[in-house]
Amino acid sequence: MRRELLALLLTALLGCGRDHEGEGVSTKLRVQAKSGEVWGRDLANGLGLQPWELCTELGTSDCIEDAHRITLGGVDAAHLGIDEPVDDALVSAPIAVDRVAVSACGERFARDQHGTPVLFGPVLEEDSRKARQEVAENLVRRLLSRQPTHADVDDLLDLHAVLEPVSAKGALVRDWSVGACVVVATSTEALFY
Secondary structure (H helix, E strand, O other): OHHHHHHHHHHHHHOOOOOOOOOOOOOOOOOOEOOHHHHHHHHHHHHOOOHHHOOEEOOOEEHHHHHOOOOOOOOEOOOOOEOOOOOOOOOOHHHHHHHHHHHHHHHHHHHHHHOOOOOOHHHHHOOOHHHHHHHHHHHHHHHHOOOOOHHHHHHHHHHHHHHOOOOOOOOHHHHHHHHHHHHHHOOHHHHEO
């Protein structure tokens, strides 16, 4: 019951289940958190990385498979004796999600910067509104597996204006690219299904 109440609360607070006209929140509980393994696989596919390339802790432990496995809703019956996911989200779950997303988005940006671009090529060629729009649209397509709405793109473009006064000289392209990627990768839509 607590899990269902939490899902309903998250649905109401974060707008999941609303239609485009904003007619309200669904009264049926259809939202379920993805396990770290499922979310990690979706993230890896969207960013063109292998799951083990998303994040490592201390350079050795895979974030999703080892370091944050239980925190992200997984089980480990063999080593820890945990054969069912914990009933309630752990307080460290948002930190683990952010850790994985920042690492994965940073890795994709670095690879695009130093190799053949997969996602951030337009802004690496020229930091313009048009290039940021193309990247924003691709982020939504790749990470959420749907066509972006005008609101999706506008929200990601607005992030540029927020970061502009606080980004270090020469870091704005990276800050916006990684930040926009993290915003999409950690959205309710990406974390729940």
